Amino acid sequence: MELTWLKYTLLVDRKIEDLFVGELLDSPYTLGWVEPQIEILTTENGYDYAENTEGPVIVYLFEKIEDSEEEHVARLHSYISHWADAVSVNQVERVAEEHDSWQEEFREVRIGEWWIAPSWTTTEEVLAAQNVLWIDPGAAFGTGYHGTTQDILKLLQERSPAGKRVMDIGAGSGILSLFCVKSGAAKPVWAVDINPQSDYQIRVNGANNHVDEQDVEILIGDAAEPSLQAELPEQVDLILVNIGGDEDVEMLPVVEERLVQGGQVILSGIVTWNRDHVVDAYQQAGFSLITERASEEWVTILMEKA
Structure with a gap:
């Protein structure tokens, strides 16, 4: 070249x-x-x-x-x-x-039974696959390469979000929200992110995956702020929080208020040396640890509201 x-x-x-x-x-x-x-x-x-x-x-x-x-x-x-x-x-x-x-830097990746691939992919195996999530890189975080995203996707495949009301905090490019929609979650899935670029990127990726705009409710802002909380769904069955250890703890009041009894939360963006801090905070609030995954220094935790 x-x-x-x-x-x-x-x-x-x-x-x-x-x-x-x-x-x-x-x-x-x-x-x-x-x-x-x-x-x-x-x-x-x-x-x-x-x-x-x-x-x-x-x-x-x-x-x-x-x-x-x-x-x-x-x-x-x-x-x-x-x-x-x-x-x-x-x-x-x-x-x-x-x-x-620059597109050469972004290649398809297989996570469990699903492929995550940019829309320009020409790999025959991906084009022939039944489970593909088309995610283009953009200004919002989330391409499927990061260990935290992959571990959440693996947990979501093990415990299907089908039929569940889902809120995705730190939605970024919408990869997790769109996965939940395509996996049969109740509509709309709520996608929350503080980055204004997420709105555009989620809509682009939603169109790439033939997901109707009304299937994902996009909220831009801090879910911990009262001004945004008024727009959040009253009750959900599953909450995804993929932002960071301290931020996961800051979201605890939101998770407590919006998650139904017996509902589950997946917490990620956590590093090994901050894992106990996050787990302790949620256990003190009455959550029980169900399982966890680790990719290098990153930890992803599934907890249930007792």
């Missing part, structure tokens, strides 16, 4: 971000996207992340190669020179010309 584009990674002072991006729209460069710098943290309760609000933002530019790489880079330095130290080139790399080359 011929590599004919240059990808530039720039560091841009956030104070001039809007001005710089506006200028790029009339430049010979193709603007890819802008993102903040994210720091991955390891806390005593697991993994977390924080946006670096003091440092520069990251801007990605693309340019088709027509001269030597050195000439292109020299012209870019000249182009940004009037911004002085507010804009700098952090990395230059060659990338494939095809706009869909």
Whole structure:
């Protein structure tokens, strides 16, 4: 595959971000996207992340190669020179010309009796399979690759959600909500996420799976906030919470209030060193541990409301 584009990674002072991006729209460069710098943290309760609000933002530019790489880079330095130290080139790399080359990073994965695959998959085994969930990557978390998602899907296959009223907290791309719909859960399945991008991504993936929009009720916001709780279903039989150990505990009041007696909750996003903290909190609230799964340092727990 011929590599004919240059990808530039720039560091841009956030104070001039809007001005710089506006200028790029009339430049010979193709603007890819802008993102903040994210720091991955390891806390005593697991993994977390924080946006670096003091440092520069990251801007990605693309340019088709027509001269030597050195000439292109020299012209870019000249182009940004009037911004002085507010804009700098952090990395230059060659990338494939095809706009869909990034799709090669996302392949189908088999989880139990189901395949999770992007919509462009051409693998004959997947196309011939009876149980396929078509999930495209996007700005919302959830492609099926992460151990927590896979372990929840395995538990859902062992204990079918068919006929159950389901609420999915931390729905992300909608992978778990859509799985429940396709597995016969009561409609609608409630998909809750704090990320506004989830609304669009769930609708896209729902269409990919021929799921009617009314089959998934999407709520954007924090399920722990009173303003959103008024929109939650009054009672459900199964709650999925796949966000993080501390967040799982923060959702305990919501789970207690909305889960029927004898109902079950699947808690994930937990790491081994935070597992006991989560289990103890729920057991003290009257929940019993049914089973659990582990993938590397990640733990997924199924509990029942006594």
